[in-house]
Amino acid sequence: xxxxxxxxxxxxxxxxFSQFHYDAWRRIEGAELVSVADHQLAAAQxxxxxxxxxxxxxxxxxxxxxxxxVLPPPAHAEVISLALEHQVPTIICQKPxxxxxxxxxxxxxxxxxxxxxxxxxxxxxxxxxxxAIKQALEGRATGTLLQATFRLRPGDGQGPEAxxxxxxxxxxxxxFLVHETAVHWVDxxxxxxxxxxxxxxxxxxxxxxxxGEDAGYILFDHPNGVRAVFDGNRHLDxxxxxxxxxxxxxxxxGSEGTLSLFGDGRVEVRRFGExxxxxxxxxxxxxxxxxxxxxxxxxxxxxxxxxxxxxxNTARAYCEIIRIKDAIYASAKxxxxxxx
Numbered sequence: 001x002x003x004x005x006x007x008x009x010x011x012x013x014x015x016x017f018s019q020f021h022y023d024a025w026r027r028i029e030g031a032e033l034v035s036v037a038d039h040q041l042a043a044a045q046x047x048x049x050x051x052x053x054x055x056x057x058x059x060x061x062x063x064x065x066x067x068x069x070v071l072p073p074p075a076h077a078e079v080i081s082l083a084l085e086h087q088v089p090t091i092i093c094q095k096p097x098x099x100x101x102x103x104x105x106x107x108x109x110x111x112x113x114x115x116x117x118x119x120x121x122x123x124x125x126x127x128x129x130x131x132a133i134k135q136a137l138e139g140r141a142t143g144t145l146l147q148a149t150f151r152l153r154p155g156d157g158q159g160p161e162a163x164x165x166x167x168x169x170x171x172x173x174x175x176f177l178v179h180e181t182a183v184h185w186v187d188x189x190x191x192x193x194x195x196x197x198x199x200x201x202x203x204x205x206x207x208x209x210x211x212g213e214d215a216g217y218i219l220f221d222h223p224n225g226v227r228a229v230f231d232g233n234r235h236l237d238x239x240x241x242x243x244x245x246x247x248x249x250x251x252x253x254g255s256e257g258t259l260s261l262f263g264d265g266r267v268e269v270r271r272f273g274e275x276x277x278x279x280x281x282x283x284x285x286x287x288x289x290x291x292x293x294x295x296x297x298x299x300x301x302x303x304x305x306x307x308x309x310x311x312x313n314t315a316r317a318y319c320e321i322i323r324i325k326d327a328i329y330a331s332a333k334x335x336x337x338x339x340x
Contacts, residue, residue: 143256
């Protein structure tokens with residue numbers, strides 16, 4: 001940044017997940033959470049920031065440097081448009097980003113034309129275990145990587161009350177497992193192994209109270225012959241004291257070893273032909289969400305604005321993630337592999 005003053009951050013949305021955003025902003029040096037807007041004023045007031053019931057009024061009064069949009073997709077285009085109208089320099093928008101690929105591309109183009117930086121809040125790649133796995137893969141801890149598997153097992157999808165205590169709109173989403181959840185691993189797999197070149201998907205619905213799919217398999221063909229499998233089932237659990245920490249378990253297998261991610265956030269490597277393992281990342285002790293990945297992403301954006309790093313998760317790049325997500329649904333519908 002050209003000056004040393006704190007980046008003035010405003011937030012839109014005070015629902016369940018916003019607590020992690022606003023707590024993180026308060027812990028990031030060089031950022032100041034100045035206001036929050038929500039149509040339920042009491043919810044905005046509960047954040048402790050200056051509260052507004054109207055987003056336009058907040059933008060008129062506060063003129064923030066950065067707007068953090070913590071709302072479901074139906075509101076994204078409208079709020080991004082408001083931010084661009086008010087010439088907000090930097091915008092972070094939660095995922096799933098917009099309602100369609102076409103809408104996401106339109107918002108991306110409009111932000112670029114206005115000179116605003118638009119970032120998608122895709123935080124899973126910022127979880128400490130995936131950063132550790134990325135470093136290990138780059139250091140060839142597995143030798144030549146051949147395949148990877150992630151088994152999503154959050155154990156929260158059973159019965160008529162599924163999701164109602166936390167995110168009740170999950171029940172009515174016509175596209176659920178992939179659109180809301182597996183998209184995290186579309187992005188994370190792309191970060192770790194390169195953008196996939198083809199996909200095949202077999203999706204299903206188990207819980208009848210859920211409008212969309214809640215289980216399935218997705219096969220990714222990554223560059224250099226690497227294959228990855230996302231094996232998701234929201235009805236089943238895994239060994240963890242906090243099922244929402246990693247939401248499952250993973251293995252990255254290569255010619256010279258295997259990386260394993262456990263439900264406590266621990267990452268271990270086992271060399272080929274050996275029994276013992278080496279711990280590359282100790283078990284996670286963060287009490288909040290996902291190894292404090294929300295703060296990691298937001299701090300990354302602040303570092304970018306200070307000129308300290310290149311920016312990940314741009315809206316332009318994330319449009320490719322949406323395109324892959326749409327191809328997953330096309331594959332599940334057709335029963336055929338889709339080339340990308």
